[in-house]
Amino acid sequence: MARERKKPEEPNELRWLTTYADVVTLLMAFFVMLYAISQVDQTKFQLFVSGLADPFDNPAVADGLLTEGTGFVGAGSQGTGENDIETFGAPALLDGLPSITDLEEEDDPGEQPEEFTDADPGAGEGEENVVTDEQLVEVRDAIQVALEDAGLAGNVDFEITARGLVIAIATDHVLFASGSAQFGADGDAIVAAIAPTLSTFDNQILVEGHTDTVPLDRFGYDNWNLSTDRALAVLKALASSEGIDPPRLVATGYGEYHPRANNETDEGKQANRRVELVVVVERGEESG
Numbered sequence: 001m002a003r004e005r006k007k008p009e010e011p012n013e014l015r016w017l018t019t020y021a022d023v024v025t026l027l028m029a030f031f032v033m034l035y036a037i038s039q040v041d042q043t044k045f046q047l048f049v050s051g052l053a054d055p056f057d058n059p060a061v062a063d064g065l066l067t068e069g070t071g072f073v074g075a076g077s078q079g080t081g082e083n084d085i086e087t088f089g090a091p092a093l094l095d096g097l098p099s100i101t102d103l104e105e106e107d108d109p110g111e112q113p114e115e116f117t118d119a120d121p122g123a124g125e126g127e128e129n130v131v132t133d134e135q136l137v138e139v140r141d142a143i144q145v146a147l148e149d150a151g152l153a154g155n156v157d158f159e160i161t162a163r164g165l166v167i168a169i170a171t172d173h174v175l176f177a178s179g180s181a182q183f184g185a186d187g188d189a190i191v192a193a194i195a196p197t198l199s200t201f202d203n204q205i206l207v208e209g210h211t212d213t214v215p216l217d218r219f220g221y222d223n224w225n226l227s228t229d230r231a232l233a234v235l236k237a238l239a240s241s242e243g244i245d246p247p248r249l250v251a252t253g254y255g256e257y258h259p260r261a262n263n264e265t266d267e268g269k270q271a272n273r274r275v276e277l278v279v280v281v282e283r284g285e286e287s288g
Helices: 016-038 042-050 059-063 082-088 100-107 133-149 187-198 223-241 266-272
Strands: 156-160 164-170 205-210 249-253 274-280
Touching (some): 133 156, 133 164, 133 187, 187 223, 187 274, 205 223, 223 274
Parallel strands (some): 205 249
Antiparallel strands (some): 156 164, 164 274, 205 274
């Protein structure tokens, strides 16, 4: 009896998808491998290398491949061991990678450095905050002495308010040239005389610029711009030249809108043209 002939398979038009899927999978694996070898984990790599020491009987491998050795895992067939290790003198392929001991020391926090211990929390530029009126008086007196020594005491006024100590510096031909935000002849000297005392504590310092009511309009540049630029100039001098910690400083321009005196007189206008440094005190349980 004749065997029944097997029917031929019908052609499958989608057979190419199998090969295509294999190629895509291989490409993905290839790029994943490239990414993996580009991200070297020094800790894991060093642990892997150290694991080769026992099976290949080469303790030197723990510190680096071919570290002063004559072969991949030791003296090889051309040497007898220790003598060849001393004479080979080749640089280690892992020079620059941390040793196992170094990595363990990094993982163990141990004792904290002295500057990060709890005994010195947040040590800043100064020693402490000024919080009482008596301390503000001491600050005022210290600044007055410094200004007198520099021959500039007549250009600065002091007032203790609810905000803290207000140091008002005249601007006309003293701190700045008239109508300018550039320091005048005595501007740098005044800031330099005041700054050392300000650096002995950590209070926030507001630098506030003020003008009189005389209109100033130079293509849109008005009194508000001038007062802000003057405050910013003093702030930058305190931060850059005098070393006051920048986070302590804030600059504000009030223009003509916070006068100290009547703008109807020349004397009043002169008093209103000023830059004020405010040593801010947070009034709490301790107050004068």
